[in-house]
Amino acid sequence: MTSDTKQTESRALRELVSRAQVVLWDFDGPVCRLFAGHSAERVAHGLLDWLGEQGLHGLLSEAEREPLDPHALLRAVDRRRPRSDLVTELEERLTQEELKAAASAMPTPYADPLIRTWTAVGARLAVTSNNSPAVVRAYLQGRGLLPCFAPHLYGRTAELRHLKPHPHCLQRALNAMGAAPASALMIGDTPTDLRAAERAGVPFLGYAGTPRKGRILAEAGAPMIVHSLDTLLTALRPA
Structure with a gap:
């Protein structure tokens, strides 16, 4: 330059x-x-694991699961189940993970x-x-x-x-x-x-x-x- x-x-x-x-x-x-001390990918994995525990492993396509971005996952679930209790619970879980991350x-x-x-x-x-x-x-x-x-x-x-x-x-x-x-x-x-x-x-x-x-x-x-x-x-x- x-x-x-x-x-x-x-x-x-x-x-x-x-x-x-x-x-x-x-x-x-x-x-x-x-997420310097609290990996975003680990948070995304945790959200995916929770969906699996609810019997919803197949709710998202492989392409939607692939980025391992918590916000992308949240948007994808909202597209499938807009304004549902499932989305409310998932968003609250993400908020709690973000609050943990804020400490580090x-x-x-x-x-x-x-x-x-x-x-x-x-x-x-x-x-x-x-x-x-x-x-x-x-x-x-x-x-x-x-x-x-x-x-x-x-x-x-x-x-x-x-x-x-x-x-x-x-x-x-x-x-x-x-x-x-x-x-x-x-x-x-x-x-x-x-x-x-x-x-x-x-x-x-x-x-x-x-x-x-x-x-x-x-x-x-x-x-x-x-x-x-x-x-x-x-x-x-x-x-």
Whole structure:
């Protein structure tokens, strides 16, 4: 990458950041590694085992079982049995696993100072997540970051069809904060975050903590990607 290209990208990032009056954060990834000490794959296996104990081993196809993503499993079961007691129980089991994970979650490098700095310069922050809002609240409370976000924590609801890539949680945040989509910025680390932002009309910034995440976001069409939140801290500082 040439020096001119780096300068152009730096200017574009500064412009994106400076325009953001409201910042909508995905939680697991940009704010913390929720399953750092509590494997998401193990949680997914546990949910699948529980379905098997209910005599529902064949409820999901092999393709639906394959990703070992707890949220993907929850969505798949909801498609089969929408608004059922089965879905309610499965969602509660996932919430309990997420709460356990929150106790050992690792903050994303530079996330805490970035959150505090962005708040200090006048931006309003919200969480827009597929995780349980109770989990988000517990983690932020433990880090002393809750005042930077509260009361704007928008997570999973009983309407699982509203999980991202549906823009529902972003729209809830914008409506509650009285913010126009163009005045906001979504920070996310998955294509589902990108699609939700696109559908809500909110500018998107991809966070890729690993080269693989970066490739996935680039292939999904993310217009701008940072590989460290330190880059955003730099962009917030006066030029």
